[in-house]
Amino acid sequence: MSQSSNKPLVIGLGASDLALGEYPGWLPTWYRPAPITPTSQVYMSEDEHFTEQGALNALREALWADAEEREHARHKQAAYVVLDDFWANHAILSGDFRTLPAREVEEIVKAYFNDTFDLEGQSLEIRFEIQPGGRTLFTSAMSSWLHEGILEVSASANVAVKSLRLCLPExxxxxxxxxxxxxxxxxxxxxxxxxxxxxxxxxxxxxxxxxxxxxxxxxxxxxxxxxxxxxxxxxxxxxxxxxxxxxxxxxxxxxxxxxxxxxxxxPLPMPAQENGSTAPRLMEYAR
Missing domain, CATH: 3.30.420.260 (Protein of unknown function DUF3822, C-terminal domain)
Incomplete structure (x- = not known):
């Protein structure tokens, strides 16, 4: 289904499928919104399930379906993307982070992921949030290749990713x-x-x-x-x-x-569909 190039997109990227719809925009905090309905879904081929290349191929297929409409738009269409936690490693670390600069905290996090999961720091997109009190932090690491690939595939379809989130922190x-x-x-x-x-x-x-x-x-x-x-x-x-x-x-x-x-x-905002698809549920966390 064609997407209006004026309305932001919301994209849920699961481990085996992708769901795409229109971002609902601002709503009052007291309003209980209906679930975001996908206007299109892409299912990865079985041999591409759980692969980063499969995720990028699904994103490319979803966005290029309407790329011609966006070609003559004055501005790139905005998109808010939420990834399944399969695409990342999470951790909670303890220590005294109260006075450490962000760069030092990031080095500590990279060292942890290297020691625990044998992941090289330069290949990772690192995110962290220090908890109140400064004694623990929640951190996530995802492949920088996948992160940059999502941005590049989106840009090639005249789409600008305004937010790229993992589901668990949300x-x-x-x-x-x-x-x-x-x-x-x-x-x-x-x-x-x-x-x-x-x-x-x-x-x-x-x-x-x-x-x-x-x-x-x-x-x-x-x-x-x-x-x-x-x-x-x-x-x-x-x-x-x-x-x-x-x-x-x-x-x-x-x-x-x-x-x-x-x-x-x-309850979760939206259960998985009968066919096992989880991508529509991810879209809910883009709000």
Missing amino acids: MLNRTRHAVDGTPAMLVFVTAPLLQAVMVEHDNWVAYDSLRLFPGDTDDAWRLAALTEQLFERSATTRREDCTVYLYGASIDPEPFESRFACVLPM
């Missing part, structure tokens, strides 16, 4: 109001990843993740067992003191309740 920012200050574990069931963040005193203090495979998201007992693994690896508190906030679509909380003291099911 999900965390929107869950702050839900946590009451007690020790908590935020669990996000968002295929292809199960992600967990430990929270204490309203600060994110530990992160871990596991890969989900076909069938995992439909098996609550399997998800509960994987969540227990993440808790054991990342726990900063006792199980009986920890509230689990379970973000996912229609997940039976019973298997979790037998493992944790308190489990609170929480």
